[in-house]
Amino acid sequence: MELDFERCYRAVDSRDQRFDGWFYTGVTSTGIYCRPSCPATTPKRRNVRFFPSAAAAQSAGLRACRRCRPDAAPGSPEWDVRADVVGRAMRLIADGVVDRDGVPGLATRLGYTERHLHRMLRAELGAGPLALARAQRAQTARILIETTGLGMAEIAFAAGFGSVRQFNDTVREVYAAAPSQLRVARGGRPTPGGAGTITLRLAYRPPLHAAALLDFLALRALPGVEEVRDGTYHRGLRLPHGAAEVALTPADGHVSATLRLADLRDLAPAVARCRRLFDLDADPAAVDGTLAADPALAPAVAAEPGVRLPRAVDGLEMLVRAVATQQVSLASARTTLTRLLPPAATDGGLRGFPGAEELLALPDEAFRMPAARRETIRAAARAAADGSLDLDPGGDREEAARRLLALPGIGAWTAGYVAMRALGDPDVGLTTDLAVRRGAAALGLPHDPSTLDAYAGRWRPWRSYAVIRLWRAA
CATH class of the missing domain: 3.30.310.20 (DNA-3-methyladenine glycosylase AlkA, N-terminal domain)
Known part of the structure; x- marks a missing residue:
C-alpha cells in the first residue's frame, strides 16, 4: 500500500478523523506513532513517517501514543472491503486465526505458501502475519488490563500470548509501560459485570x-x-x-x-464479529458521497447520513436464513428458523445459531419447509463442514459464489444476498429483489430488473449500500 506523503500530512495537520485507521503517523523524534487525528502538536515534516498498519509502526521501533491511542482507532475500510488476498488475510487475522492455527493455518485458509503470504503482507502492510497478530494481541491485552480484574497471567493467555514473559515484553515495547502501570493509569477500576x-x-x-x-x-x-x-x-x-x-x-x-x-480467549473474535455485524469499519463519507451524486438518492442521503450495511456474525447462518426466506414472508421464515434452534438456555439467555454439524444432525421433522429447500440447507451444511464452501470473512468471494450457485436450490439472488451480508461485498445490486424494485419505484427510478441493473452502475462500488437505502424506501 503506497501512502502519498503530502495527502497524509495534510490529514494530520487538519486532524481529520476520517483518516483514522487508514494510516498511522510515526514521529521519529519522539519514538511514538499516532492516529491522524491526534490532538498533539503537528510534528515537523522531517520527523514524520507514515505507516499502513500499527504493526508496521511497531516493527520500526515506535510505541503507541498514550494520548490518542492509535490501537483503538477504527479499522481500515480498505482491508474491510477488499476482496484480494491481503484484505482476506487481514480479516482472518482480526478473527484470531493466527492465534489459533498459526501462520501455516492462515496460509492454508488462503491457499498460498507461508513465504508468499509473508511477502504480500510485507509489501502491502509493512509487516508480516506474526507482527500483525502480535499488534492485535497487544491491543486485546490492553483492553483486558484496563477493563477487567483478571490477573496478569490470565490476561496473557486470554490475549493469545504464549507466555507471561512474552506478554510483559510486548506490552512494555508497544506501550512503553508495564502491564501493572497501564492498570494503575486507568484507576484500577475494572468494569463491573462478573467473570468473563x-x-x-x-x-x-x-x-x-x-x-x-x-x-x-x-x-x-x-x-x-x-x-x-x-x-x-x-x-x-x-x-x-x-x-x-x-x-x-x-x-x-x-x-x-x-x-x-x-x-x-474469544475476545478478539467476538470484537471482530461485532464490528463486522454493525459495519463499523466502513467509510460513510465515501459511500454517501457516491450515492448522493444521484439526484434520486441525494435527499435520502441528506436526511439519513451514515446508513450502514448490516452484515453477519456467521456465513453459514446467513445462507440458511436466506434459503428459508425464499418465496415466503420474513415472519414465516422466522417461525421456520426457530424450529432449527437448540433448546433455550436454562438461564433464559440467548444462544448462537446452529453450526454445520448441528444442522446435519437434525431430523426431517425440524425442517418445516418444502423438501427441496431442506435438502438445499443440508447440502450447504455438508459443504461448509468439509471445507469446500468457505463463507467466513476471509473467504474468496468469487469462489464462494461459484460454489453457492453449484448447490441445488441456490440462485443468483441467494448468492448475491450472502455475498453482501456474509462476505461483506460492498457492490451487490440485487436488482431482481422485489423490495429493491419497489424502493426504486418509490424514488422514481427504473424498476424493471434489467433497466435498474444498468442504472445501478452509477452507484459502483457501493451498490450494496444503495440496496439498503432502496429497502428503506420501500
Missing part, C-alpha cells in the same frame, strides 16, 4: 445512522438468538472456544459493547 464479562467501546467513522441499523436487525431478529430492546441489540454467538452473548448500544462516536464470554 467485558465492556468496551468500538470506534467508528461518523456518521452512523443507528436507527436504520437497528430497524433492519429488529425486523429480521430470530427469537432465542437475537433481539433489539431499548436501543440495544442483543444476540448469542458461537465462538471458537465457546458460547457468548453480546449487547451492542450505538452511542456518539462509538458503539458500547458488553461481551459475556465463556472463554476470554
Whole structure:
C-alpha cells in the first residue's frame, strides 16, 4: 500500500478523523506513532513517517501514543472491503486465526505458501502475519488490563500470548509501560459485570445512522438468538472456544459493547464479529458521497447520513436464513428458523445459531419447509463442514459464489444476498429483489430488473449500500 506523503500530512495537520485507521503517523523524534487525528502538536515534516498498519509502526521501533491511542482507532475500510488476498488475510487475522492455527493455518485458509503470504503482507502492510497478530494481541491485552480484574497471567493467555514473559515484553515495547502501570493509569477500576464479562467501546467513522441499523436487525431478529430492546441489540454467538452473548448500544462516536464470554480467549473474535455485524469499519463519507451524486438518492442521503450495511456474525447462518426466506414472508421464515434452534438456555439467555454439524444432525421433522429447500440447507451444511464452501470473512468471494450457485436450490439472488451480508461485498445490486424494485419505484427510478441493473452502475462500488437505502424506501 503506497501512502502519498503530502495527502497524509495534510490529514494530520487538519486532524481529520476520517483518516483514522487508514494510516498511522510515526514521529521519529519522539519514538511514538499516532492516529491522524491526534490532538498533539503537528510534528515537523522531517520527523514524520507514515505507516499502513500499527504493526508496521511497531516493527520500526515506535510505541503507541498514550494520548490518542492509535490501537483503538477504527479499522481500515480498505482491508474491510477488499476482496484480494491481503484484505482476506487481514480479516482472518482480526478473527484470531493466527492465534489459533498459526501462520501455516492462515496460509492454508488462503491457499498460498507461508513465504508468499509473508511477502504480500510485507509489501502491502509493512509487516508480516506474526507482527500483525502480535499488534492485535497487544491491543486485546490492553483492553483486558484496563477493563477487567483478571490477573496478569490470565490476561496473557486470554490475549493469545504464549507466555507471561512474552506478554510483559510486548506490552512494555508497544506501550512503553508495564502491564501493572497501564492498570494503575486507568484507576484500577475494572468494569463491573462478573467473570468473563467485558465492556468496551468500538470506534467508528461518523456518521452512523443507528436507527436504520437497528430497524433492519429488529425486523429480521430470530427469537432465542437475537433481539433489539431499548436501543440495544442483543444476540448469542458461537465462538471458537465457546458460547457468548453480546449487547451492542450505538452511542456518539462509538458503539458500547458488553461481551459475556465463556472463554476470554474469544475476545478478539467476538470484537471482530461485532464490528463486522454493525459495519463499523466502513467509510460513510465515501459511500454517501457516491450515492448522493444521484439526484434520486441525494435527499435520502441528506436526511439519513451514515446508513450502514448490516452484515453477519456467521456465513453459514446467513445462507440458511436466506434459503428459508425464499418465496415466503420474513415472519414465516422466522417461525421456520426457530424450529432449527437448540433448546433455550436454562438461564433464559440467548444462544448462537446452529453450526454445520448441528444442522446435519437434525431430523426431517425440524425442517418445516418444502423438501427441496431442506435438502438445499443440508447440502450447504455438508459443504461448509468439509471445507469446500468457505463463507467466513476471509473467504474468496468469487469462489464462494461459484460454489453457492453449484448447490441445488441456490440462485443468483441467494448468492448475491450472502455475498453482501456474509462476505461483506460492498457492490451487490440485487436488482431482481422485489423490495429493491419497489424502493426504486418509490424514488422514481427504473424498476424493471434489467433497466435498474444498468442504472445501478452509477452507484459502483457501493451498490450494496444503495440496496439498503432502496429497502428503506420501500
